[in-house]
Amino acid sequence: xxxxxxxxxxxxxxxxxxxxxxxxxxxxxxxxxxxxxxxxxxxxxxxxxxxxxxxxxxxxxxxxxxxxxxxxxxxxxxxxxxxxxxxxxxxxxxxxxxxxxxxxxxxxxxxxxxxxxxxxxxxxxxxxxxxxxxxxxxxxxxxxxxxxxxxxxxxxxxxxxxxxxxxxxxxxxxxxxxxxxxxxxxxxxxxxxxxxxxxxxxxxxxxxxxxxxxxxxxxxxxxxxxxxxxxxxxxxxxxxxxxxxxxxxxxxxxxxxxxxxx
Amino acid sequence: xxxxxxxxxxxxxxxxxxxxxxxxxxxxxxxxxxxxxxxxxxxxxxxxxxxxxxxxxxxxxxxxxxxxxxxxxxxxxxxxxxxxxxxxxxxxxxxxxxxxxxxxxxxxxxxxxxxxxxxxxxxxxxxxxxxxxxxxxxxxxxxxxxxxxxxxxxxxxxxxxxxxxxxxxxxxxxxxxxxxxxxxxxxxxxxxxxxxxxxxxxxxxxxxxxxxxxxxxxxxxxxxxxxxxxxxxxxxxxxxxxxxxxxxxxxxxxxxxxxxxxxxxxxxxxxxxxxxxxxxxxxxxxxxxxxxxxxxxxxxxxxxxxxxxxxxxxxxxxxxxxxxxxxxxxxxxxxxxxxxxxxxxxxxxxxxxxxxxxxxxxxxxxxxxxxxxxxxxxxxxxxxxxxxxxxxxxxxxxxxxxxxxxxxxxxxxxxxxxxxxxxxxxxxxxxxxxxxxxxxxxxxxxxxxxxx
Numbered sequence: 001x002x003x004x005x006x007x008x009x010x011x012x013x014x015x016x017x018x019x020x021x022x023x024x025x026x027x028x029x030x031x032x033x034x035x036x037x038x039x040x041x042x043x044x045x046x047x048x049x050x051x052x053x054x055x056x057x058x059x060x061x062x063x064x065x066x067x068x069x070x071x072x073x074x075x076x077x078x079x080x081x082x083x084x085x086x087x088x089x090x091x092x093x094x095x096x097x098x099x100x101x102x103x104x105x106x107x108x109x110x111x112x113x114x115x116x117x118x119x120x121x122x123x124x125x126x127x128x129x130x131x132x133x134x135x136x137x138x139x140x141x142x143x144x145x146x147x148x149x150x151x152x153x154x155x156x157x158x159x160x161x162x163x164x165x166x167x168x169x170x171x172x173x174x175x176x177x178x179x180x181x182x183x184x185x186x187x188x189x190x191x192x193x194x195x196x197x198x199x200x201x202x203x204x205x206x207x208x209x210x211x212x213x214x215x216x217x218x219x220x221x222x223x224x225x226x227x228x229x230x231x232x233x234x235x236x237x238x239x240x241x242x243x244x245x246x247x248x249x250x251x252x253x254x255x256x257x258x259x260x261x262x
Numbered sequence: 263x264x265x266x267x268x269x270x271x272x273x274x275x276x277x278x279x280x281x282x283x284x285x286x287x288x289x290x291x292x293x294x295x296x297x298x299x300x301x302x303x304x305x306x307x308x309x310x311x312x313x314x315x316x317x318x319x320x321x322x323x324x325x326x327x328x329x330x331x332x333x334x335x336x337x338x339x340x341x342x343x344x345x346x347x348x349x350x351x352x353x354x355x356x357x358x359x360x361x362x363x364x365x366x367x368x369x370x371x372x373x374x375x376x377x378x379x380x381x382x383x384x385x386x387x388x389x390x391x392x393x394x395x396x397x398x399x400x401x402x403x404x405x406x407x408x409x410x411x412x413x414x415x416x417x418x419x420x421x422x423x424x425x426x427x428x429x430x431x432x433x434x435x436x437x438x439x440x441x442x443x444x445x446x447x448x449x450x451x452x453x454x455x456x457x458x459x460x461x462x463x464x465x466x467x468x469x470x471x472x473x474x475x476x477x478x479x480x481x482x483x484x485x486x487x488x489x490x491x492x493x494x495x496x497x498x499x500x501x502x503x504x505x506x507x508x509x510x511x512x513x514x515x516x517x518x519x520x521x522x523x524x525x526x527x528x529x530x531x532x533x534x535x536x537x538x539x540x541x542x543x544x545x546x547x548x549x550x551x552x553x554x555x556x557x558x559x560x561x562x563x564x565x566x567x568x569x570x571x572x573x574x575x576x577x578x579x580x581x582x583x584x585x586x587x588x589x590x591x592x593x594x595x596x597x598x599x600x601x602x603x604x605x606x607x608x609x610x611x612x613x614x615x616x617x618x619x620x621x622x623x624x625x626x627x628x629x630x631x632x633x634x635x636x637x638x639x640x641x642x643x644x645x646x647x648x649x650x651x652x653x654x655x656x657x658x659x660x661x662x663x664x665x666x667x668x669x670x671x672x673x674x675x676x677x678x679x680x681x682x683x684x685x686x687x688x689x690x691x692x693x694x695x696x697x698x699x700x701x702x703x704x705x706x707x708x709x710x711x712x713x714x
Contacts, residue, residue, distance in 0.1 A: 058600060058708040079605065085707075086602020097597040097711070101271045111601040113264070158601065 004067075005165050005198045006032040006055060011064035013050055013221070024050040025061070025221040032166065037192040037199045039212035047221040048202040049170055055200065056089050056168045057081045069165050086111060090159030094171035096151040098143040104154045105130065105139040111161040129157035132195075133187060149180035156187060160197070167191075169201040173208050185211045265607075269614040272587075273622075283583050284623045287687075290576040291627020292638055294683040297565045297572075299631075299675040300639025304561050308554045315547045322543065326536045330511050331378075333518050334531040335371075335504040337361040362500035363528065371506060374520055376513035381421050382501040384414035384491045388484075389467055410452050410482035412466060414491030414501075417442055425507065428485060435460035435475035443487045447475035452482040467494035561643050568642055573690060580616050580694025588612060588702045595702050596710025609703035616695025617688060624687040628680055636673040 013025040024047045032038055042048050053059035054066060057073055065072045068088055076084065085091075098107045105126050112122045130136050133153040143151050152172060159167055169188065173181040185208050191197040192213070201212060209215050217224040243257040253259065273280055368380050387408035395404050415427050419440040422428060428437055429447065438447055446464065453459060453476045463470045466484060477485075492498050508517050511533070518532045588595070598608055631638070675683075 053708050056600070058706075058711070082599065082602055082604040082607075085600060091600045093597075093600075093711070097593070097600075099268075099594060099597070101275050102268070110598075114604075114607060162602070 003033050004031055005034050005036075005069065006030070006200070007065075007067040008055070009065040009067070011051075011054060011066065012062045013047075013054060013059070014062040023221050025054065028064070028221070028223055030216070030223065032198060032200060034198055035192065035196045037189065037213040038201065038216060039209035039214065040200065040202045040216045040218055041204060041206065041209045042218035043204065046218045048204075048218055050221070051218065052168050052170050052200070052202050055166075056091060057084045086115070087162050088165045090161070090164040090167045092152070092155050092159050092167060092169035092172045094174040096143070096148075096155045096175075098151055098154055098158070100143050103140050103142050104135060104146065104150075104157075107143070107154055108157045108161055111158060115162060125161065126157075129160055130154075132160075132191070133157045147180075148176050149183055152176065152180075152184050153187065156184075156191075160191070160195075165198060167197055167199045169199060171203055172201060173203065173205060181205070181208060265611050265614055266618075268611065269618045272591075272615055273618050279583075280619070283579060283619060284626060286579050287576060287619065287623030288627035288630055290572040290579070291624050291683065291687050292631035292634060293572040293642065294569060294686065295628060295631030295675045295679060296635040296638035296673070297568055297642060298679045298683075299635045299673045300643040301558075301561055301565050302676070302679075303639070303673040304558050304643070308551075308558050311551060311554050315551065319540070319544060319547065322540050326533065326540060329536070330533045331508050331514060332533070333506040333508065333514060333521065335363065335367075335506060335521060335525070335528050336531070337363050337502055337528060362497060362502055363504060365499045365501055367525065368501075368504065370524070371504070371521060374517055376509045376517055377506055378509050379421070379425070379507045381425055381427055381505040381507070382416050382488060383427075383503040383505070384488050384495075384497060384500065385502045386412050386414075386491060386495050386497070388412060409455070410449075410484055412484045412486065412491055412495075414488035415485055416488050425505065427505075429477035429479065431478040432475045433478050435473070437475055437477075438485060438487070442474075443490055444469075444471060445474045446471040446484050446486040447477060448473055448485075449479035449481055449483045450476055451480055452484065455482055469494050557644055564643060573686070576620075576687065576690045577694040580619065580691050581697060583619070584612060584616050584695040584698035585701070587615070588698045591702075592705065592710045592713040595705050596707045596713065599705070599707035600711060605703040608705075609699040612699035612702050613692055613695050616691045616699070620688050620691025624684050624691075627687070628684060631683075632675055632680070635675050639673045 008028055008030045011025055011028040011030075012023070015022045015024055028051065040048055040051065050059065054061050055068075057068075057076075060078075061074055064074070066074055068084060071084075073081070073084055098104075099110070102110065108126045108129055109122050112125065115122075117125065127136070127139075130139050133156055135150060135153050135157070138146060138150060141150075143154070146154065152175075156167075156172075159169075167188075172188070173184050176184060188199055188201065189211055192199050199212075201209075203209050242254060242259045362384075365382065368382060371377060372380055388410045390409045391406045392409050393404050393406050395402055415421075415438065417438055417440050422438075422440065429449075432447065433450065435447070438445070446466065448458065448464065453473075456464065458464050458473055460473055460476060462473050464473055464484075465471075466486075469490075471486065471490075488501070492500065506517070506521070508514055514532050515534075518530050521528070522530050595608055598611075603611075
């Protein structure tokens with residue numbers, strides 16, 4: 001199995017508004033490897049959310065391929081796409097989109113409904129996830145009684161429920177204040193580094209994007225040539241993705257296991 | 263955390279809306295239960311009319327056969343009309359002046375060849391009257407009528423033994439016997455009316471009589487020695503009716519003609535007259551039956567329409583409620599699909615909510631229907647009422663429908679009806695939510711997530 005989790009080939013999305021056609025995404029080629037934390041930046045209307053919808057099986061491209069875990073999902077019938085959304089993809093939304101009548105624990109457990117996991121396994125996994133996002137103490141609270149940052153943490157835990165191949169985050173800090181933004185980005189970074197979670201995050205905030213391992217720029221539906229390496233990790237959270245031992249931000253190789261750091 | 267728990271939370275989180283929908287659905291359910299119960303009650307009522315008809319005709323036939331050698335002579339025309347009536351109670355609203363036959367007529371008739379026995383009766387109304395309100399299709403009015411009727415009987419043992427001149431169904435105490443005077447027997451109805459029992463005394467006109475027996479009858483009557491009646495009503499030497507028994511049935515017509523010729527002021531009734539009366543009664547019964555059957559079929563037609571309306575209303579209420587819910591929760595549908603819910607998962611969620619509403623409303627409606635079936639069915643269905651024939655001019659006093667009907671027409675839904683209505687209701691809940699659920703399932707997750 002290759003190291004590539006997600007790949008697009010000549011991806012194109014055209015919207016027709018009357019006789020007028022708008023190229024939301026044009027000839028886009030992207031490769032995301034396992035464990036990557038990719039930030040896609042771009043101004044409003046550049047096609048960021050459209051791209052995320054195409055990658056997340058929420059929308060169909062006009063042309064091109066989206067290969068997720070070696071499967072071209074553009075060729076998967078509409079009725080079978082739910083399996084990819086359930087097991088391969090975890091979504092994080094700007095507005096959190098938690099179900100208001102369910103508690104934090106119930107929201108996190110929701111994607112596991114209908115899986116082969118037993119009830120106790122599901123509950124155990126839910127507790128683990130809430131522990132990871134630091135919300136064990138607030139697990140019985142319903143969204144209206146949680147702060148915005150806490151709601152987004154629950155949403156992240158929910159996205160991780162079925163251990164997906166990739167997390168797709170659409171402006172995950174768009175509704176948060178600076179302090180909470182920092183906490184959420186640090187959480188995503190931590191997940192990428194310690195859990196090896198592959199993340200594609202769309203944002204228009206360069207400060208947020210700079211925390212990702214890779215920064216891509218989208219303009220008028222096309223990826224620009226320039227690509228930047230982000231800080232990848234936030235100070236104080238630096239650990240090797242391979243051996244999980246502490247590292248420094250300027251290390252290119254892990255001083256403990258000797259493996260290359262991306 | 264399953265789909266059912268989510269359905270319960272969703273149904274319960276909008277309490278006022280859910281409450282109103284459940285009330286509306288409950289009424290539909292109550293109608294679905296009450297109407298079949300009403301139909302069954304009407305069918306039972308019609309059945310009781312038929313049974314009553316058969317019993318009355320049979321007893322009248324037997325009575326006529328037993329009295330083939332009897333010629334009745336009465337001072338009033340109505341006596342003849344009412345021959346064979348079990349009660350002898352005047353029909354309310356018919357006031358008449360009491361006229362009498364002088365006892366000397368007995369001696370004159372007894373000289374006619376072929377006459378075997380002459381049994382005199384004196385029937386008078388009580389002094390006390392009661393006011394009763396009558397309800398008719400043309401309105402209500404109040405009438406005054408005697409509380410009871412007094413029948414004076416000639417207490418000769420040969421008459422008592424041979425002609426059944428006294429009530430035969432004494433349920434307490436004893437019957438009258440030859441020579442009794444100053445004592446009475448009363449009907450059960452009168453006993454209940456005055457709370458007078460065997461051994462008690464009852465004032466009749468100016469005198470007080472001891473009650474020695476009570477006989478079973480729905481009419482309010484008193485039987486006593488004819489001489490006592492003549493004395494207290496100051497009708498010495500008067501009778502109101504003569505039962506003339508002849509030697510053989512072949513003499514009846516001849517003797518009746520002689521009596522009619524000699525006493526044109528009296529009304530003479532023979533076996534043939536009573537048969538004719540029976541035929542009139544039969545005709546009246548048949549008309550009543552036709553009316554009852556027609557009402558039953560009308561009821562069924564009306565019931566079918568009303569149940570259809572209830573079914574359509576139930577489906578529409580669930581349909582619009584669920585359509586509104588789906589629209590309101592579009593974004594939630596988008597989220598569910600984005601996190602991996604299949605179309606079937608989403609669809610079943612909404613169908614489950616529709617069924618849950620139906621289960622709650624079905625339960626409430628079943629309770630409402632069980633308790634309110636008599637009221638609901640009386641509001642929505644025409645009832646089988648044989649007395650409606652009264653307005654067409656038929657005398658119904660010979661037919662005692664009332665008791666039979668009041669006992670038989672009890673509108674209570676049976677368990678099978680409840681179960682069937684509940685099952686239909688659940689099915690309607692599922693069908694009503696099918697289209698909204700299907701719409702929810704085919705919603706594009708991307709568009710749903712954009713919905714505000």
